[in-house]
Amino acid sequence: MRALLFDVFGTCVDWRTSVISEARERGLPDAVADAWRAQYQPLMETVHSGGRPWVNLDVLHRIGLNRVLADLGLSMAEAERAAFTTVWHRLGPWPDTVAGLERLKRRFIVAPCSNGHIALTVNMARYAGLPWDAILGAELAHAYKPQPEVYLRSVRALGLEVGEVTMVAAHNGDLEAAAALGLGTAFVARPTEHGPGQTTDLEPAHAYDVVARDFLELADRLGA
Amino acid sequence: MRALLFDVFGTCVDWRTSVISEARERGLPDAVADAWRAQYQPLMETVHSGGRPWVNLDVLHRIGLNRVLADLGLSMAEAERAAFTTVWHRLGPWPDTVAGLERLKRRFIVAPCSNGHIALTVNMARYAGLPWDAILGAELAHAYKPQPEVYLRSVRALGLEVGEVTMVAAHNGDLEAAAALGLGTAFVARPTEHGPGQTTDLEPAHAYDVVARDFLELADRLGA
Numbered sequence: 351m352r353a354l355l356f357d358v359f360g361t362c363v364d365w366r367t368s369v370i371s372e373a374r375e376r377g378l379p380d381a382v383a384d385a386w387r388a389q390y391q392p393l394m395e396t397v398h399s400g401g402r403p404w405v406n407l408d409v410l411h412r413i414g415l416n417r418v419l420a421d422l423g424l425s426m427a428e429a430e431r432a433a434f435t436t437v438w439h440r441l442g443p444w445p446d447t448v449a450g451l452e453r454l455k456r457r458f459i460v461a462p463c464s465n466g467h468i469a470l471t472v473n474m475a476r477y478a479g480l481p482w483d484a485i486l487g488a489e490l491a492h493a494y495k496p497q498p499e500v501y502l503r504s505v506r507a508l509g510l511e512v513g514e515v516t517m518v519a520a521h522n523g524d525l526e527a528a529a530a531l532g533l534g535t536a537f538v539a540r541p542t543e544h545g546p547g548q549t550t551d552l553e554p555a556h557a558y559d560v561v562a563r564d565f566l567e568l569a570d571r572l573g574a
Numbered sequence: 575m576r577a578l579l580f581d582v583f584g585t586c587v588d589w590r591t592s593v594i595s596e597a598r599e600r601g602l603p604d605a606v607a608d609a610w611r612a613q614y615q616p617l618m619e620t621v622h623s624g625g626r627p628w629v630n631l632d633v634l635h636r637i638g639l640n641r642v643l644a645d646l647g648l649s650m651a652e653a654e655r656a657a658f659t660t661v662w663h664r665l666g667p668w669p670d671t672v673a674g675l676e677r678l679k680r681r682f683i684v685a686p687c688s689n690g691h692i693a694l695t696v697n698m699a700r701y702a703g704l705p706w707d708a709i710l711g712a713e714l715a716h717a718y719k720p721q722p723e724v725y726l727r728s729v730r731a732l733g734l735e736v737g738e739v740t741m742v743a744a745h746n747g748d749l750e751a752a753a754a755l756g757l758g759t760a761f762v763a764r765p766t767e768h769g770p771g772q773t774t775d776l777e778p779a780h781a782y783d784v785v786a787r788d789f790l791e792l793a794d795r796l797g798a
Binding site: 408459461467468469470471472473475476482483484485486489490507508509510 | 632683685691692693694695696697699700706707708709710713714731732733734
């Protein structure tokens with residue numbers, strides 16, 4: 351194994367806490383965060399299904415925000431909508447993320463394989479202190495996970511074969527897609543990603559190559 | 575200004591010393607380094623001129639090595655040719671490069687805009703300790719500098735406008751191409767890139783936005 355690819359939203363960063371925090375600063379209810387994230391998969395589906403050409407997450411997040419504000423009966427000026435949309439560039443890491451990545455980077459290439467575009471992922475890395483070796487993922491393939499080309503384009507960009515790369519994620523669906531292509535799999539549960547009542551992805555659904563409690567245990571398990 | 579894009583070969587790393595060092599370990603004459611590099615521009619031209627589909631620098635470096643060995647009457651096994659070709663992933667930095675980049679990174683996004691592909695540039699960053707925020711350049715555009723799309727694709731990947739980005743290079747031709755597109759320009763001479771007898775790029779040929787002796791002076795000049 352030569353490289354680790356990471357899911358970012360939820361796996362590396364605690365998007366919900368960060369979005370709620372900025373929502374409160376803007377006088378918005380906490381419910382904005384979950385409602386906004388609930389728009390995420392359906393909007394990406396409009397790209398997969400071919401109805402929409404590939405656009406980046408800033409575009410999809412802005413459409414989602416407009417819908418959420420309308421649904422909740424909230425008003426917000428255009429300039430503020432634009433500024434709030436980039437909260438997804440300013441998400442804080444889980445407590446173990448940075449220290450774990452720094453250890454893993456000593457032994458392996460570490461890179462995001464996220465649905466975030468390059469600009470978002472670079473800005474987030476600088477904000478959260480994520481020490482990536484490269485920014486890979488959706489923008490290279492002009493597709494969104496779990497489409498196979500997102501994983502395969504990231505592996506090829508590193509000059510590696512799928513068997514030399516392990517996908518790290520807190521989501522079973524992400525790892526199922528990676529495993530089907532021949533990548534290694536590492537599951538790290540993030541049981542509060544969706545708040546205290548989370549019911550999904552609390553446990554690994556399959557026999558992954560590695561299951562770890564957090565990125566520090568992942569580093570232990572991988573000898574990094 | 576929000577981001578600095580860097581030429582890599584010659585500007586960040588001393589390719590000639592590194593290639594000579596590995597040539598000697600393989601029992602080859604020093605002349606291999608300059609002869610190999612002399613193949614670089616003509617081979618990239620075969621992509622620009624449309625005669626060859628875009629291929630990465632590993633492919634072009636291997637073709638160049640085959641020609642150099644033939645020209646110099648040297649023999650080398652296939653496996654050794656493949657291994658030596660990746661010497662271009664193992665180039666050491668100039669003495670000021672890493673410390674300068676670390677200072678510049680505190681204030682600006684720093685990324686390579688190199689003709690090296692992503693795998694080569696990631697491997698070199700890990701070898702030389704170059705703390706890039708992202709790996710941009712030729713592979714994103716499937717073209718080689720000084721083609722405009724290489725610079726423009728890198729700027730767009732960061733979500734920025736050309737006026738927010740400065741190109742840093744030791745080569746006048748690189749900066750001329752960047753300036754023509756509206757990027758800022760910073761010239762850092764590397765007067766021994768081609769050895770003690772270097773005659774090219776010893777001085778800035780134009781009034782660039784910044785001219786600095788090395789990356790530390792560049793950081794001083796940019797307040798980083």
